[in-house]
Amino acid sequence: MQLYPATAAxxxxxxxxxxxxxxxxxxxxxxxxxxxxxxxxxxxxxQRELLQTNEFKMALSSGDHFPNDFMRNMHRELQxxxxxxxxxxxxxxxxxxxxxxxxxxxxxxxxxxxxxxxxLFGIVEKVVYEPQIAESISFVVDDNGIVKDTASKELMAIRxxxxxxxHAARRxxxxxxxxxxxxxxxxxxxxxxxxxxRTAAVLAEYKRIxxxxxxxxxxxxxxxxxxxxxxxxxxxxxxxxxxxxxxxxHRILVQATKDLSVFAPKLDGYYHICGIYxxxxxxxxxxxxMSANMPRLSAHPSLQLIxxxxxxxxxxxxxxxxxxxxxxxxxxxxxxxxxISGPNAGGKTVSMKTxxxxxxxxxxxLLIPADENSEIGIFxxxxxxxxxxxxxxxxxxxxxxxxxxxxxxxxxxxxxxxxFIDELGSGSDPNLGGAFAxxxxxxxxxxxxxGIITTHYLNLKVMAGKVRGIFNxxxxxDEQKLEPLYQLAIGKPGSSYTxxxxxRSGLPEAVIERARQLTQxxxxxxxxxxxxxxQQSVRLTDKEKELDKLIKENEKxxxxxxxLTDKEKxxxxxxxxxxxxxxxxxxLDYLRDTERKFKQxxxxxxxxxNKQEVINAAENVLFxxxxxxxxxxxxRKADKAYELVGGKPKVxxxxxxxxxxxxxxxxxxxxxxxxxKIGNMPFTVTLGEWVVVKKKExx
Numbered sequence: 001m002q003l004y005p006a007t008a009a010x011x012x013x014x015x016x017x018x019x020x021x022x023x024x025x026x027x028x029x030x031x032x033x034x035x036x037x038x039x040x041x042x043x044x045x046x047q048r049e050l051l052q053t054n055e056f057k058m059a060l061s062s063g064d065h066f067p068n069d070f071m072r073n074m075h076r077e078l079q080x081x082x083x084x085x086x087x088x089x090x091x092x093x094x095x096x097x098x099x100x101x102x103x104x105x106x107x108x109x110x111x112x113x114x115x116x117x118x119x120l121f122g123i124v125e126k127v128v129y130e131p132q133i134a135e136s137i138s139f140v141v142d143d144n145g146i147v148k149d150t151a152s153k154e155l156m157a158i159r160x161x162x163x164x165x166x167h168a169a170r171r172x173x174x175x176x177x178x179x180x181x182x183x184x185x186x187x188x189x190x191x192x193x194x195x196x197x198r199t200a201a202v203l204a205e206y207k208r209i210x211x212x213x214x215x216x217x218x219x220x221x222x223x224x225x226x227x228x229x230x231x232x233x234x235x236x237x238x239x240x241x242x243x244x245x246x247x248x249x250h251r252i253l254v255q256a257t258k259d260l261s262v263f264a265p266k267l268d269g270y271y272h273i274c275g276i277y278x279x280x281x282x283x284x285x286x287x288x289x290m291s292a293n294m295p296r297l298s299a300h301p302s303l304q305l306i307x308x309x310x311x312x313x314x315x316x317x318x319x320x321x322x323x324x325x326x327x328x329x330x331x332x333x334x335x336x337x338x339x340i341s342g343p344n345a346g347g348k349t350v351s352m353k354t355x356x357x358x359x360x361x362x363x364x365x366l367l368i369p370a371d372e373n374s375e376i377g378i379f380x381x382x383x384x385x386x387x388x389x390x391x392x393x394x395x396x397x398x399x400x401x402x403x404x405x406x407x408x409x410x411x412x413x414x415x416x417x418x419x420f421i422d423e424l425g426s427g428s429d430p431n432l433g434g435a436f437a438x439x440x441x442x443x444x445x446x447x448x449x450x451g452i453i454t455t456h457y458l459n460l461k462v463m464a465g466k467v468r469g470i471f472n473x474x475x476x477x478d479e480q481k482l483e484p485l486y487q488l489a490i491g492k493p494g495s496s497y498t499x500x501x502x503x504r505s506g507l508p509e510a511v512i513e514r515a516r517q518l519t520q521x522x523x524x525x526x527x528x529x530x531x532x533x534x535q536q537s538v539r540l541t542d543k544e545k546e547l548d549k550l551i552k553e554n555e556k557x558x559x560x561x562x563x564l565t566d567k568e569k570x571x572x573x574x575x576x577x578x579x580x581x582x583x584x585x586x587x588l589d590y591l592r593d594t595e596r597k598f599k600q601x602x603x604x605x606x607x608x609x610n611k612q613e614v615i616n617a618a619e620n621v622l623f624x625x626x627x628x629x630x631x632x633x634x635x636r637k638a639d640k641a642y643e644l645v646g647g648k649p650k651v652x653x654x655x656x657x658x659x660x661x662x663x664x665x666x667x668x669x670x671x672x673x674x675x676x677k678i679g680n681m682p683f684t685v686t687l688g689e690w691v692v693v694k695k696k697e698x699x
Contacts, residue, residue: 001039001363001380004408008384012356012420016312017286017366024282028073029275034282039363041380043299049365051119054294056277056284057367059117067105068277070098078271081257082264087250088257091145096260096267097137103270104129106277123276133263140256147249155248162241169234173198176228185210187223192216197235199225283366290314292367295374301416301450302332302377303359308370310354311361325486327354331418331450335471337441338452339460340488342475347486348454349386349422351475355452356384356420379450383409383419403436410443419444419451424460434459445469462602492599543588634661642693649674655690663693 003009018034025031040046059066072095080086081096088096107129110121140151149156177200180186187201194215201223202210212226227235260267286292290311307326317324329351331338340348358368362376385405409419424437434457441453441460445467453460464472472492476485638661642654649655649666655676656663664678674687 001041001360001382003039004381004383004412005405008382009360011384011386012353012360012382013312014357014360014364017357017361020289020315021282021286021366024285025278026071026281027275027278028075029271030278030282033275033279037364039360040365041363041378043297043378046363046365046378047297048119048122050294050297050362050367052123052280053283053287053365053367055117055120056280057287059120060281060284060288066277066281067102067109068274068281069105070102070271070274071278072098074099074271078264078268081261081267085254086257086261087253088260089145090141090147090253093137093141093253093256093260094143094145097134097141099267099270099274100130100133100137102274103127104131104134106273120277120280124273127269127273130263130266133260133267136256136259140252147252151252152248155245155252158241158245158248162238162245165234165237165241169198169231169238172234173200173228173231176200176230180210187218189218189223192225194225194227196239197227198231199227202226287367290367290369292369293372293374294367295362295370295372295376298375298377300333300377301379301418302330302375303355303418303450304330304332304375305355305358306371306374308354308358308368308374310350310357311369313350314369327351327488329355329473329488329490331355331452334469336448336450336469337445338471338473338490339441339464340452340454340473340475341456341461347475347488350486351488352420352422352452352454353386356382356418359418379416379418381412381414381417383413383417383451385409386420386422406440409449410440410447413444413447413449415448417447417449417451419449421451421453424453424455424457433457438463441470442467492595543591547588637661638663638693641696643696645692645694647692649687649690649692653692654694656693657685658689658691666690 009015018037021034021037022031025034040049056066074095077088077092077095080088080092103124107124107127110117110124113121115121140147142148147155149159177186177191180200180202181190185202185206187203189201191201192199197215199215200210200212201218202225204217204222204224207214207224207226210226210228212228213232215225215227217224290309291314292311306328308328309324309326314324325347329338340351342348358370359376359379360382361368363378368374368376383405385402406421409421413419424440437455437457438459441463444451448469455461461472463470471490473488473490474492476487476489638656642656642663644656645653649669651666651669653666654663655666662678664676664683666674667677667682668675669687672687674685674690675682676685676690677683
């Protein structure tokens with residue numbers, strides 16, 4: 001995959017994921033693979049690596065230990081075994097035996113799985129275990145890496161003779177030591193070793209009496225260390241046999257290394273495979289930490305993320321026991337470029353980075369923290385412009401560097417490009433910067449590139465209905481609490497909440513009011529409309545959640561109805577729930593209708609020359625003028641026909657609603673609730689909202 005600029009992966013925080021992956025590796029070979037991790041552009045390669053990781057994750061979850069336990073770095077040993085005249089130590093030979101036996105365990109593990117992990121097995125499908133490797137090494141060295149006596153007849157004879165001579169030298173020395181002790185000629189230490197020779201610690205005044213070779217003396221010069229003459233010849237013979245033993249061991253190791261060199265390619269393959277499995281294991285362990293899944297794959301450059309999380313943010317929030325808000329987003333041939341707007345610190349950049357990071361992870365063979373029904377396509381280019389790109393070296397300002405990046409985007413972007421631009425057009429005059437930003441987006445859309453752009457420019461927000469393939473998204477914001485909700489709502493632009501944030505932040509009211517006066521009226525009105533639309537959407541979401549809760553309660557009550565014996569009680573509860581759901585459904589329908597009207601207002605704003613007329617229409621929707629007028633008309637009619645009586649309502653009285661001004665007959669009363677019949681329809685109402693009236697006499 002081609003990345004632009006060179007720091008694109010770091011901008012999307014892919015390097016942080018790789019750092020976490022490094023911590024999961026046990027071998028140097030696996031860590032080298034992380035350092036050189038590849039972003040594949042062929043569907044078959046991506047699919048194979050994702051399947052390998054997913055299968056290893058399944059194996060880890062099942063608790064069936066995968067026997068890839070060889071962790072030693074063998075680069076130097078592999079070079080020695082392939083070098084003519086190279087000599088391996090006994091400990092290095094033992095490491096090669098462990099490598100071969102580990103490959104034997106892996107092959108036997110797959111044999112017991114009966115084809116359960118086909119993609120993992122594909123790595124060793126053509127590998128043949130060579131038993132002669134372990135057998136030849138076991139013949140030469142023991143489990144501690146020591147060359148065995150039986151490695152050759154010569155070594156056996158030498159070690160046998162060496163044992164006899166050492167025994168004789170030890171007995172002779174002990175006799176001499178005992179004699180010197182009886183004579184009172186030994187020092188406190190008794191004996192010592194110098195240059196491999198065993199010596200007696202003799203008091204200095206007796207050094208001319210005791211015959212032998214003086215090898216040294218103590219720091220106080222009160223004791224000298226003498227090799228007794230009785231053991232000199234025996235020690236010389238031991239030394240000679242030890243040198244013969246060393247020469248024979250060297251010869252054996254040279255021959256063992258030469259014999260092993262025949263299997264050098266196979267050993268290199270074994271080591272390579274162990275590194276691959278450790279790399280896959282690391283990816284699987286990281287996937288378990290992230291609760292990651294394998295997405296569906298598509299050959300086309302597109303993506304559909306369902307309940308997706310930013311992996312670094314998810315892991316950090318897990319440590320702090322903090323919830324993470326998931327992301328749902330789709331980029332395809334119809335909806336190519338997403339314009340994300342909303343308040344600062346509302347999650348625009350995090351949402352954009354989440355999409356880019358998960359795309360890189362998937363094409364690197366890493367499972368992603370998203371629903372398994374998510375779909376990832378294959379892109380050949382990823383272009384990123386996030387953060388300040390000011391260049392001191394090339395004397396470029398932030399905006400100049402920004403335009404230099406945009407030039408590259410427009411020169412090389414195509415239908416297989418995924419791009420990310422944070423705050424497009426920032427750093428310049430708002431009007432001119434907005435104009436250039438709009439032209440850049442149009443050019444990228446014409447090239448069929450897919451991407452995400454964050455912005456505060458209003459002209460970019462209204463492009464969704466004007467340029468094919470561009471659509472809006474907004475980060476939700478709770479204006480009452482002044483808190484971002486970190487939820488991306490697709491299909492509509494968002495307000496920047498400039499004045500709301502300024503007011504909640506404690507800025508002087510006079511300054512805020514002056515800013516409102518300096519702001520263009522049309523710009524302020526449109527931002528207010530976007531603001532109101534977004535708040536309506538937030539409330540709509542809350543209503544939907546409340547409705548879902550009521551539906552679940554209904555289902556629970558329905559089950560309870562089957563065991564109740566009081567049929568009348570069941571009927572009454574059922575009627576109450578139907579009425580409650582009807583009211584909630586009417587509220588939900590009203591909110592959805594309001595949202596539809598706002599979308600139409602935005603479309604009218606783009607096409608209409610009379611902006612004031614569009615603003616008036618928006619105000620009618622926002623402030624419910626029609627509803628107010630309707631209620632006022634109903635109140636006038638009621639005033640003409642009825643007059644207020646007052647007092648506590650009782651069954652049979654005419655009562656009038658304080659809200660809708662409808663008049664009906666009170667037919668039943670239960671505490672604070674009552675049933676009022678309006679026309680032929682009975683309604684359950686709150687009695688406190690109704691007053692007693694009577695018909696006026698006709699003049």
